[in-house]
Amino acid sequence: MSKTYNHTKATLALAKASFRSITRSPSAVIFTLAFPLIFIVVFGFIGGGGVKLDVAVLPGSDLQNPIIAALEKTGVVRLTKNDTQQNIDKSLEKGAYDAVISIEKNPNGLPAYYTNVKYTSASLTNGNVLKSVLNDVVGKLNTVNQKPTVTEVRATTVTGREYRTIDFILPGQLGFSLLSTGVFGTAFIFFALRQNLVIKRFFATPVRRSSIVLGEAIARIGFALLGALFIIIIGHFAFNFTLINGAVTVINMLVLALIGVVVFMGFGFVVSGLAKSESTIPPISNIITLPQFLLSGTFFSINAFPSWLQPISRALPLTYLNDAMRKVAFEGAGLWDVKQQILIMLVWGVGIYAVAVKTFKWE
Amino acid sequence: MTDRKAIISVQNLVKHYGDFKAVQGLSFDVYENEIFGLLGPNGAGKTTTLEIIETLRSKTSGQVLVNGLNVETDANAIKQIIGVQLQAAGYYPNLNLLELLKLFSGLYGVDVSPIEMLAKVNLQDKAKAKYKELSGGQKQRFSIATTLINSPKIIFLDEPTTGLDPQARRNLWDLITEIRNNGTTVVITTHYMDEAEQLCDRVAFVEAGKIIALDTPDQLIDNLIASGFERKKEVKAANLEDVFINLTGKEWRE
Ligand SMILES: Nc1ncnc2c1ncn2[C@@H]1O[C@H](COP(=O)(O)OP(=O)(O)OP(=O)(O)O)[C@@H](O)[C@H]1O
Numbered sequence A: 001m002s003k004t005y006n007h008t009k010a011t012l013a014l015a016k017a018s019f020r021s022i023t024r025s026p027s028a029v030i031f032t033l034a035f036p037l038i039f040i041v042v043f044g045f046i047g048g049g050g051v052k053l054d055v056a057v058l059p060g061s062d063l064q065n066p067i068i069a070a071l072e073k074t075g076v077v078r079l080t081k082n083d084t085q086q087n088i089d090k091s092l093e094k095g096a097y098d099a100v101i102s103i104e105k106n107p108n109g110l111p112a113y114y115t116n117v118k119y120t121s122a123s124l125t126n127g128n129v130l131k132s133v134l135n136d137v138v139g140k141l142n143t144v145n146q147k148p149t150v151t152e153v154r155a156t157t158v159t160g161r162e163y164r165t166i167d168f169i170l171p172g173q174l175g176f177s178l179l180s181t182g183v184f185g186t187a188f189i190f191f192a193l194r195q196n197l198v199i200k201r202f203f204a205t206p207v208r209r210s211s212i213v214l215g216e217a218i219a220r221i222g223f224a225l226l227g228a229l230f231i232i233i234i235g236h237f238a239f240n241f242t243l244i245n246g247a248v249t250v251i252n253m254l255v256l257a258l259i260g261v262v263v264f265m266g267f268g269f270v271v272s273g274l275a276k277s278e279s280t281i282p283p284i285s286n287i288i289t290l291p292q293f294l295l296s297g298t299f300f301s302i303n304a305f306p307s308w309l310q311p312i313s314r315a316l317p318l319t320y321l322n323d324a325m326r327k328v329a330f331e332g333a334g335l336w337d338v339k340q341q342i343l344i345m346l347v348w349g350v351g352i353y354a355v356a357v358k359t360f361k362w363e
Numbered sequence B: 001m002t003d004r005k006a007i008i009s010v011q012n013l014v015k016h017y018g019d020f021k022a023v024q025g026l027s028f029d030v031y032e033n034e035i036f037g038l039l040g041p042n043g044a045g046k047t048t049t050l051e052i053i054e055t056l057r058s059k060t061s062g063q064v065l066v067n068g069l070n071v072e073t074d075a076n077a078i079k080q081i082i083g084v085q086l087q088a089a090g091y092y093p094n095l096n097l098l099e100l101l102k103l104f105s106g107l108y109g110v111d112v113s114p115i116e117m118l119a120k121v122n123l124q125d126k127a128k129a130k131y132k133e134l135s136g137g138q139k140q141r142f143s144i145a146t147t148l149i150n151s152p153k154i155i156f157l158d159e160p161t162t163g164l165d166p167q168a169r170r171n172l173w174d175l176i177t178e179i180r181n182n183g184t185t186v187v188i189t190t191h192y193m194d195e196a197e198q199l200c201d202r203v204a205f206v207e208a209g210k211i212i213a214l215d216t217p218d219q220l221i222d223n224l225i226a227s228g229f230e231r232k233k234e235v236k237a238a239n240l241e242d243v244f245i246n247l248t249g250k251e252w253r254e
């Protein structure tokens, strides 16, 4: 009768049950998969698979030059050559133009042309894309001419890879998906298990508390990572999301996702402990998720925020997850290259779990 | 009777909730393979006592041994040999009955066939149903199924028949008797005297945290009659419940 009790078996039984339960819970599926995918689809189609940059050419600019020709050839830039100065300024303010460009012939020889670009804070993301396009174009032109080029151009030459809206949007949506699964999912399930006395019935079995937490965590992390993989795969095959190093990039992204969801689950544990009733969970969770959703560069680069807001953005864990994801996916960075972002997330993790241990309630 | 082996032994059990004294020095033994009833009004301390024996609550003082194991030091060993039905409990959300039983067999670390467990409580037709879709009686039967998973020596049933119709109640009695006949000791709480009288081998009356009587139902009644008690109303050979059962039949209803 006194056979040895198997804690691993208990943990796995719980993980399996929890995973089943999650896949049947509409809110988990909506937040983890549906919302992110909807945004990805919407932005994927708006972007038409790639960014279109609206650039006005200033009246009086030189038009017959290799730079204009090369920009037109990229297919990314839509040049408007006959707008008035007044109209250009207005549109620029509204973000209808992403930038205005004017090219002057250099009367003194080399470089042959000066390219003046004015970006707009109304469209900083596209501005950044234009910057990389310009650098690419200029870099190519300079090498074609085989002439020594101005050093500053070389220094800022970036990889002229096509940066699509999806490359920005997908990592942000992935971060958001992980955040909601981690916070809402964890908060709701532990609150519900406690409130509905499910935990109490568990306690009448020989299962350890650590097995309950671990089993839940395995299920939730598994679900979040499968969701992330699904989003990445859809993004890649349907919308040409850039995965520079293929499978390696995917694995790196999943490792980041794992770190992210573990940290966010810490918030979930805290919320489940603080919530007095089921209806207080969404507001408390929103206090945690909404600012990150808005301020962590999910939709806009945080560079687009006013400077007083940026320090707040830079304090949030999701900012670093998004940042690391984009670097890994688009720039092909390895995990070691984003160690700073990972470190900040881990610091958040340690902090939040310290709070969770204090606030978490079993009954 | 006195030479029977006690499988549960409770001595001077006291439980305070803050200033409130919910249990005030209870002592009783539960013998192996009997159905032992704790009877008493709301708030008497039945659930408190039961959950202390089940190692789910701490006691203020006293000693409780379950199969020779101390609730304070051997909680985990005790949990492996008991089955527990709580007065109020919920089950993991979004899972059907089979999946819940699979979960519990994992939690108890045993391999049982979930469908066989359901068959024991006559719920095999509801295998794919969710717990919250069950009727009250079905819920109680399912809860009893979860108590049987680890083939326990003792099961604790806290008001299993409250809120059930007369047929469902009698069917549950049959089920409980069958479980006892298969060698399991049963500890049950109830408010219903008829239930205690027909189902329990011995009963303890608990009031305000104290045991005021403990014996077999027969003996308690005989004692009362011996003291010269007489019922005011003439006793009929049947009561209203018998009428109801006679009219509606005795089959499983749900
Ligand atoms: N967690 C608790 N904190 C404070 N008081 C409690 C707690 N649990 C029970 N009590 C009190 O202890 C007394 C006994 O409660 P208990 O639940 O044991 O009664 P019971 O006999 O099971 O009643 P019922 O028949 O209504 O189920 C009650 O007065 C109750 O209010």
Ligand SMILES: [Mg+2]
Residues within 6 Å of the ligand: B046, B047, B048, B087, B158
């Ligand atoms: Mg009770």
